Amino acid sequence: MNKLLTMVAGLGIVLNSGLALAGGTSAGTPIQNTATVTYSTTSGGSTRSVTATSNEIIVQELILSTLTSLDSGDVAVTTPETEAEMKFRLTNNGNGNEAFILNTSQPTSGDDFDATLTNIYIDDGDGVLNTSLDSVYDANNPPVIAPDDDIVFWVTGNIPGGLADGDEAAILLSALSKTFADANQNNPTIGAVVSGGDSGTEAISGENLEQISNKFIVSDLNVQITKTSSINDGLGSGTGTQPIPGAEVDYTITVSVTGSGTAYGVEIVDPLPSQLRLKDYTDPSGGIIMVNGNPTTGSASNSDGVEYNVTTNEITVNVGDIDAGDPDTVITFTSIIQ
Template sequence: MNYAKPPIRRARFAPWLLTIAAATPFLATPAAARGITAGSLVENTATATFQQGASTTTVTSNTVVVRIDELLDVSVASLDGANVPITASGAVLRFQVENTGNGPEAFNLLVDAALAGDDFDPAVVAIVWDSNNNGIYEPGTDLLITPGGATPVMAPDALGTVFVVLEWTTPPADGDLAQVRLTATAATGSGPAGTVFAGEGEGGGDAVVGAQNATGNALGTVFSQTATVTLSKSATIADPFGGTEAVPGAVVTYQLTAAVNGSAPVSDLVVSDVIPTGTSYVAASLRLDGASLTDAAGDDAGTASPAGIAVDLGTVAAGASHVVTFQVAID
């Protein structure tokens, strides 16, 4: 569905306009739509009273009708009170678009995620209009807007939420920052304040560009949350003679330490190892963080067999680590 107004036919710049809209000062920055709604008719008739002898007579002028022109303006603001984390799953920035003109208007939306001076440039996955105005990004429910496409027509003073969905193509360093700019521009047109689009206003009047040039923008910022996993392995030996020699009959205890580095958690982390050739797994020796695990599958996080061991750590928080130990006997 196309919500934008018909294509612009002609424009001219008029610093002084003999209309109600042009009489509004362009020096002040409006925070919201002001005054009477575009397309309204302002009518008035003058009277004159005079006296001839003992008689008082009143005459009226013709009625003058002025159609209120449409003032085009918009403001954009970030709705995120702080930097938003972006992970391997992506991120969503929230922006508020407000029609600060005095007539119904749609606004074309563009996103720039390749700004100079930040640490990385995320990819823009989608620009989405919050169709049910609940402030929650709902794929399949909210309206997808193509870059440069228009929002639905917004009434004067109406507020709308725009979601910018992002992802990274190459994982940035943990904690890197990226800025993203959303720009909204009146679909009827923009330009220097006072620019007139003849006949393009509500009700057939003119449309006049307001103090903010009928365009607005705001920045949102994401910071990367990445994670890496390090896995270290060590072994200690206890031989049958009370020493530490790797002789037949000695028991080797392997220790595997998995650590999550960075500021993001990881999921489905599984630590596994094979039983070395020339050794045999010591039954019931598998442990996680010092707690015994059974060798059977399905009853806890660990499994063990003559072929090897595996421990499912699941989701592990950033900065956390876990230690898996098991034993083998040298044949």
């Protein structure tokens, strides 16, 4: 017990100075240290030595974690909306394998409405929420996270109808070490110690309860995109619209912004299938892509916000900010069936 108290005291000094270690020596690792003194009984005489009994310290588990929002800011929602989502990452910065109890809540005041929180989904590794593939988080059996590893997850909720533009719902999220939860310590403070740590050690909290928040914010901003096509087979007979090799396919992409507010950083990406190529893409100018009636090139320099990537066969158009009610953005280009 004296060794543990000494270790906790030492940790207290480091923690109070702003511990930023990640992982570190694994919990349960023995550290052995032996000191030796040498001497002689007469000046210039033979040397004798005495070795102290080996001192062993078992590294205890340090609980450290970080919650990070993976959304760029408040999450825009419509009213009503089903399964609106927030994305987070939980990182285990401690030195032991640890599971964490995730808890969501909403404040009783200070915002405009409550969402009906539905589930927490653990990402399957592709970074995209798919409720049929991603597993539902189970607080009774939370995933164990290795030191310096993390999980990505989503918090989902339903947004009620009848809300006003700009209404907000704050969502609070906390991550509690399961080791501390099992010891009925649901709000640990720095330096708190419980049994049941990794590899038979004590668990020492290197932090207060880890918490983060984000907001659902109602926006009646509505961005829509449509894509239409027409074909010219170049044969000059029949309908002239047969989709045959060598035929030209003219595409029109229309982006409209309605409601109120501004759509920021609007970017249109169109990955063409392998059976199509942008017309004249081998030209140094990169082929012609019309944006709102103005000819632009799909050159790799992207100086006009338009790029055609020959390797990925992908067209990207950066439009910038669009205010609700602005004229539609219309993009047209011609491709060739290979």
